[in-house]
Each structure stands twice: as C-alpha cells, then as structure tokens.
Amino acid sequence: xxxxxxxxxxxxxxxxxxxxxxxxxxxxxxxxxxxxxxxxxxxxxxxxxxxxxxxxxxxxxxxxxxxxxxxxxxxxxxxxxxxxxxxxxxxxxxxxxxxxxxxxxxxxxxxxxxxxxxxxxxxxxxxxxxxxxxxxxxxxxxxxxxxxxxxxxxxxxxxxxxxxxxxxxxxxxxxxxxxxxxxxxxxxxxxxxxxxxxxxxxxxxxxxxxxxxxxxxxxxxxxxxxxxxxxxxxxxxxxxxxxxxxxxxxxxxxxxxx
Numbered sequence: 581x582x583x584x585x586x587x588x589x590x591x592x593x594x595x596x597x598x599x600x601x602x603x604x605x606x607x608x609x610x611x612x613x614x615x616x617x618x619x620x621x622x623x624x625x626x627x628x629x630x631x632x633x634x635x636x637x638x639x640x641x642x643x644x645x646x647x648x649x650x651x652x653x654x655x656x657x658x659x660x661x662x663x664x665x666x667x668x669x670x671x672x673x674x675x676x677x678x679x680x681x682x683x684x685x686x687x688x689x690x691x692x693x694x695x696x697x698x699x700x701x702x703x704x705x706x707x708x709x710x711x712x713x714x715x716x717x718x719x720x721x722x723x724x725x726x727x728x729x730x731x732x733x734x735x736x737x738x739x740x741x742x743x744x745x746x747x748x749x750x751x752x753x754x755x756x757x758x759x760x761x762x763x764x765x766x767x768x769x770x771x772x773x774x775x776x777x778x779x780x781x782x783x784x785x786x787x788x789x790x791x792x793x794x795x796x797x798x799x800x801x802x803x804x805x806x807x808x809x810x811x812x813x814x815x816x817x818x819x820x821x822x823x824x825x826x827x828x829x830x831x832x833x834x835x836x837x838x
Contacts (some may be wrong), residue, residue, distance in 0.1 A: 584612040587788045588633070588664075588756055589748055593652075595640035597706055602628040603812045605642070610756070615789045617799040618688045618810035619823075621832055626792045627669065628635065628759055629809070633790075635659045636667050646756065654676070655789055661689070663755035667745045667762060669792075675734030679725055680716055683734050686751035687712045706767065729751045739770050743777075756788050757781075775801050808832065 588610040592683040595603040603625045610616050618626050631637045632644060644652040651659050665686075674682050719729040720726045723743040728736060733744060742762060749757060759778070763771045775798050782789055793799050799806060808816040808823060810832040816823060823829055 585616070585702040587612045587647055588790070589643075590647045591631070591643045591645075593623075593629070593644060593737065593745055595632060595637055595782060596640045597732075599820075601634070603814055603818070606809070606812075606814050608807050608814070610788050610790060612755075613782075613786070614804050615778070615802055617803035618790060618792045618809065619794075619799055619806060621798075623811075624809040624832075625812040627760065629646055629814075630666065630758055630790075630792060633659075633758060634664060642768065645666075651747050652759045657689075659768065660752055660754075663753075664778055665754035665756075666758035667742075667749050667750040667760055668759040668764075669764060671738075671741050672746055673733040673741060673745060673748070678730050678735055679736065680720065682722075682744060682748050683716045683719055683751045684712055686748045689752065716803055719747045719751060738765055741772070741774055742766070746777075746781070750755060750785060754787065757785075759789060759791045762796060763793055763798050771795055771798055772799040774798065779803050 586609050588607060590608045592605045593603060594601065596607055606629060610799065618629065620626055631719070632639050635651070635654050635658065638653040642652070646659070646662050646664055650664060651662060663810055674685070677685070700803065703829050704758060717726070720729055723746070725740060725744060725747065728740065733741065736744060746759070746762065763774055766774060778789065778791070779802055781787060791799065791803065803820060805817065805819060806823045808826070814827045815828045815832060820825070
C-alpha cells in the first residue's frame with residue numbers, strides 16, 4: 581500500500597522575537613488526508629507555529645513547504661492561494677457584512693471572470709456570480725446558517741460565528757485547513773457537535789487538517805496523531821493513546837511532581 585504524499589513539511593523551523601525564542605527547531609509532517617492535533621500548555625508556541633504556516637510571521641530559520649512548494653516568508657494571501665486556510669482563536673469575521681457576504685468574499689478569489697467582465701456585467705461575470713451564489717447557499721445549508729443568510733455576522737450567536745468562520749475558510753477551497761482552538765467558549769454539547777462536524781468536513785471536502793485545541797476530549801476523539809509543544813520545543817509526537825501516557829507530556833501540563 582502506497583503511503584499518502586506529504587502535504588505539509590516543517591523542517592527545523594524557529595522563530596525569534598528579539599532575545600526571546602518562541603519556537604526552536606520544530607519539525608512536523610502532515611500527510612494528505614490526516615487530521616493532526618497540535619497541543620501544549622499556554623505559551624508553548626502553538627499559535628506562533630500557525631502564524632509561520634500562514635505567513636503572519638516569517639521563520640527566523642528553517643524550511644516550510646506546502647505540497648512541495650516553499651511557503652516560508654510568503655504573504656498570507658499567497659499561502660491561501662497555494663491551498664492553506666485558517667480560522668482564529670479570536671473569531672475574525674467581517675462583522676458589518678452579512679453572513680452570506682462573509683462566505684462570498686472567500687469564493688471571489690477563485691472567480692473566473694475578469695475585472696472588465698465585472699465592470700461591464702458581461703455574461704462571464706453573471707455566470708460566475710451565479711455559481712458563487714449557489715456555492716454560498718450550499719455552505720450555508722451545511723453549516724445550518726441559511727436562516728441567518730442576510731443577518732450581519734456580528735449578530736450571530738457565538739457558536740454560529742464559529743461555524744461561519746469554518747465555512748468561510750472552506751470557501752477558500754483549501755487543501756490544508758488550520759483550526760485554531762475552534763472549541764474555545766463552547767459548552768460540552770456544542771463541542772460534541774463540533775467534533776462530528778470536523779470529522780465530516782474532513783471526509784466531505786477531502787481535507788488535511790491541523791488542529792490547535794485545549795479541549796483534550798476533542799483532540800483525543802478526532803486526531804490521527806498529535807504533536808506536543810512545550811516552551812517552543814517539540815517534546816512528543818504519536819497517536820492519542822501514546823500521547824495520553826507520555827511522561828514528558830504529563831509533566832509539561834501538570835508539573836514534575838505529578
């Protein structure tokens with residue numbers, strides 16, 4: 581049986597802010613179709629790594645490739661075009677825009693009509709807009725947001741805003757989806773729903789997913805493998821069962837006394 585190809589390869593990535601080293605020689609790999617967890621105590625460097633992967637920061641050292649192409653130092657929009665999309669720990673929607681408009685704006689980067697076609701409302705533009713409208717309606721239905729289509733995004737409940745942010749990320753047609761604490765602020769029932777949703781979108785959209793999350797029930801319940809960071813360094817990698825019983829991981833979370 582042929583192993584899936586490596587989609588994301590991070591090799592000895594480091595990031596330094598002045599005299600503070602936030603990440604030190606971190607190496608991870610995601611193969612196509614995997615759902616991988618990234619965990620660690622507060623301040624471990626998880627979000628810093630996400631910011632390197634999405635172009636918010638440039639690596640101080642090391643190499644990052646997506647689908648075989650270097651993305652280290654690329655702009656966020658360039659990395660998005662190459663197939664990586666993310667959500668944020670603190671939800672970042674266009675609050676004054678409608679729910680539908682938040683999704684449409686992500687679809688337009690793949691629009692097949694030219695600016696001239698748009699300006700003069702030529703047939704190519706009208707066909708493209710119809711396609712975007714249809715795809716937006718599909719995502720709204722999938723994420724149970726259809727009835728809120730014309731509401732401003734800022735007026736949605738917290739859970740609905742989380743779903744909208746994931747839907748918008750999927751509208752960018754990514755190969756790699758980066759989820760930054762998607763269960764933050766959710767109650768246990770919402771977290772269980774989210775767990776099922778993550779499993780479903782992985783299969784339905786043929787995605788590779790990298791997930792930062794503090795809710796261990798979610799991480800252990802959905803991830804194939806887990807990487808663990810502590811103080812900017814990778815301290816463990818393996819299946820949920822191996823990580824659950826890893827002494828270094830237990831000490832990182834609970835202290836050496838434990």
